[in-house]
Amino acid sequence: MxxxxxxxxxxxxxxxxxxxxxxxxxxxxxxxVPEGVEDVYREAFAESRTYPAEPPAAFREAAAEYVDCDPDAVVPTPGGLAAIRATIALAVGPGDSALVPAPSFGEYPREVRLQGGEPSFVPDESVLEADPSDHALAVVCAPNNPTGADYDRGALERFAVRCRSADTPLLVDEAFRGFTDRPSIAGAEGVVVARSLTKLFGLPGIRAGFAVATGEFGAALRRARRPWNVSAPALSTGAYCMRRExxxxxxxxxxxxxxxxxxxxxxxxxxxxxxxxxxxxxxxxxxxxxxxxxxxxxxxxxxxxxxxxxxxxxxxxxxxxxxxxxxxxxxxxxxxxxxxxxxxxxxxxx
Structure with a gap:
């Protein structure tokens, strides 16, 4: 091999x-980190003695409140990168092209290439003006890493409409959106949102995050998710953090x-x-x-x-x-x- x-x-x-x-x-x-989070993590030891509830309803409900979407659209993942990988793995196959902003998070092109696809780079500041046709996936990082630039909500929604018209799934990485008071695009038709609890809550080692997706792609993400893919301590800690307004x-x-x-x-x-x-x-x-x-x-x-x-x-x-x-x-x-x-x-x- x-x-x-x-x-x-x-x-x-x-x-x-x-x-x-x-x-x-x-x-x-x-x-x-949020006050009380260490106690919540320690208290999760008892829950760790059994398999987590499947699907993890409490975490999904907290995530849905956090980004204002339907709990059924939430797909728990061990970190935001896991949500990104799952999305790219479903959308991109050998020989496919994916629209990727640059400069931006280096994992996007890496994950595309791991699926046998080829990233098609476009300047991050003009990614919403790009043509999503003939691409298996379009990626937007909002706010973008490493520039920190964010996108006008109306422009992002119009790009999402064009992606739907082209039958191109749109992945929006919102890893840093929690630091802003700008609403998430989670729940929009044809859009997959990836969220991480690493950044805002100062807990990179917890490995908790989620994707939000509706329709056929959302159903495919839920089917692809492994049972018990997020630990009991991560689920409890994540749900607690997302409610610390x-x-x-x-x-x-x-x-x-x-x-x-x-x-x-x-x-x-x-x-x-x-x-x-x-x-x-x-x-x-x-x-x-x-x-x-x-x-x-x-x-x-x-x-x-x-x-x-x-x-x-x-x-x-x-x-x-x-x-x-x-x-x-x-x-x-x-x-x-x-x-x-x-x-x-x-x-x-x-």
């Missing part, structure tokens, strides 16, 4: 530092305020892309230092930032997360800028 086709599909580096001595701005997970509001407010403050400070030295996500993309080309040097210098100061040149089409960029005020001040100092307006006192646990 020949596995060469898999060997050629090296996974692109993801954000996240494995060095516990570094303050991690390379990943985009919330540095805070005050935590969600506070997180959105903090990210919005800090992102604005950071962008203003960073713009003194770097070109900063406007963002609706919990991160900022910086073009460092005019700074007089290379990406490698900036990443290394930040690391020497105890800060991990993302080398964004691994994203297609970016050759002079880094990406930095938006964390808590005192932590963000450390990042600004490591990148050679200061924010005189900040009143952070260092009370954050850094």
């Amino acid at each position: 020949n596995f060469d086709h898999a060997i050629d599909l090296d996974r692109e580096p993801h954000g996240s530092s494995d060095d516990p001595g570094l303050l991690d701005f390379s990943a985009n997970t919330n540095p805070e 005050e935590f969600i509001r506070a997180t959105r407010d903090r990210v919005r305020s800090e992102r604005s403050r950071m962008r203003e400070a960073l713009a003194e030295r770097y070109e900063v892309t406007p963002s609706e996500a919990p991160f900022l993309l910086l073009d460092v080309g005019e700074s007089g230092r290379s990406v490698a040097r900036i990443v290394a210098d930040a690391r020497d100061r105890g800060i991990a930032i993302r080398d964004a040149t691994t994203f297609r089409g970016l050759d002079s960029h880094v990406r930095v997360a938006v964390r808590r005020p005192a932590e963000n001040d450390r990042l600004l100092a490591a990148l050679g800028v200061e924010d005189a307006s900040t009143d952070a006192t260092g009370d954050d646990d850094v």
